Amino acid sequence: MKKLKILVLSLSSLLSCHSGEDIHDASGTFEADEVIVSAELGGEIDSLNIQEGQILPAGKIVGVIDAENLKLQKEQAEASLNALAVRTTDVQPQVLLLKDQLAVQQVQLKSLLREKQRTENLVKLDAATGKQLDDINTQIEVTERQIQVIQQQIKVQQNEVATRNRTILSEREPMQKLIAQLGSQLNKAQVRNPISGTVLTKYAMTGEVTAPGKALYKIADLSTLTLRAYITGDQLTQVKIRQVVTVLVDNGQEEYIKLPGTITWVASKAEFTPKTIQTKDQRANLVYAVKIKVKNNGFLKIGMYGEVALNQAS
Template sequence: MKKLTLLIAAAGLLQACGNKGPAYDATGTFEADEVIVSAEVAGKILWMPIEEGQTIAQDSVVVKIDAGNLALQKAQIEASANALQQKTNDVQPQLKLLQEQLQVQQAQMATLEKEKRRFEALVKADAATPKQLDDIVAQINVLQQQMLVTRQQMNVQQSTVGTANRSILSEQAPLTKRADIIADQINRSNVINPINGTVLLKYANAGEVVGAGKALYKIADLSNLQLRAYITGDQLSQIKLGQQVKVLVDDGKKNYKTYSGAIIWIADKAEFTPKTIQTKDERANLVYAIKVLVPNDGYLKIGQYGEVDW
């Protein structure tokens, strides 16, 4: 009878040990890099066909915000820029008039030069007086001065009109930049999904009016989750970056599901033990946080507990 009692006690002890589960070196919860996507311009949401739990591809347009007002602003700025050309002065009519005047003076100069040569010949032949030749030379000098003034008037006219036009057209560059800024805002009215991931939360719906910076939805890549766990200083020397470890997750049947993971981050400073985290050495007051990257087969969830064994 005594032998039978010992056998039953031994069997109970073995069963209790079997239900205790596997040992682990650290424990923590799963998390992911969550991205909150916000509106970059204010307006009414015209289109937002996403739902929580939906997987969205990177660079896809997921939200459209009404940009009609921005389009009108851009058109107004472009019209103002185009109107500047009509405000500029055309220097060609004035230049044409002065060029015609110069051509007449050049024709007169040619005639006077011819007369000068004729009178020089007559003076040599004593058929004309030197005074007549001097009068011709004086007329040539006066005409040369007139031609010089005409050329100066042409230069002044070009410079004056050019300066005035540059002053008017100097407003075109700022207007163009303003139009470019509005065009960029119009492009930003189409919200582009930044990563491949699953929508975790929606903060807005189609038909709502949102302001710039308003959160629209939260998304995260759940294909790989990070187990954030805590270790003691004694365990710190046992791990390194890139080290392969086992991650154990309770499958709800008093058993554990095993995953392979890799340590991708080790804190460089110790911190006080979080209340929700247990470590192998419960007496430790300071612990180091680590992150283990674990491929997700769909069963791992954000906030779920996991245990690390190396």
């Protein structure tokens, strides 16, 4: 452990500010949370209006992928959905015809019932014969059966048409889901920028053919960068999550720019020192990685070297 302390002090001395003050407890490089935006749909890139270094807002449509085939499929599905209404049968005209026949029979039945009553009275007065009454009863029975038949026909007609229409309309929901699915795929033809940030790298150009999952460009929010630094085991007890520390960056004029930073992550396992430390003995030492969020004032760049003073927070 004594040897480790000597090596760390030696390294800190080499990395100290030009004035010779040993105020640095850790060092590392700045990095950003980079997002690689990929194509969600295959096809020719109709447009990709971005440039490296360009600042883009979240949600902006920056490109379009050709999806004419999907558009035609969606229009065909919508036409098929509209055609379902034409294929259905309107039961009302047929039912209305049967109801008209039913009304005629019911009027006739009422007339026969009145005639029956009158004939019964005449039979009691010996003014009509029993045969006349029997004939009227027979006509009443025939009319009642006809009414029953028509009523049954109305029910059968309504049930048959309803069943046929249900079968046709059962295709509506799957068709609607297909249209929604095609619409969702069409939306993926638009390349929508996911986060506010700066375009770091552009991988594709207008006119190229892309595929689902193929990278189009890389973007990162540079307003806040992360300094990944390394501390020794002895320093581990000096750090905690949300601790404010001082980050120092060389401004190239024999002095440092000091910025406040917040520790957001501490590694749970030790690792060997980064290979940027070239001596064999130093590479054998174990250190812990920490991440420090630093608000970028425009001076910080990805990959820039930075140092940390744990006990000198701004």
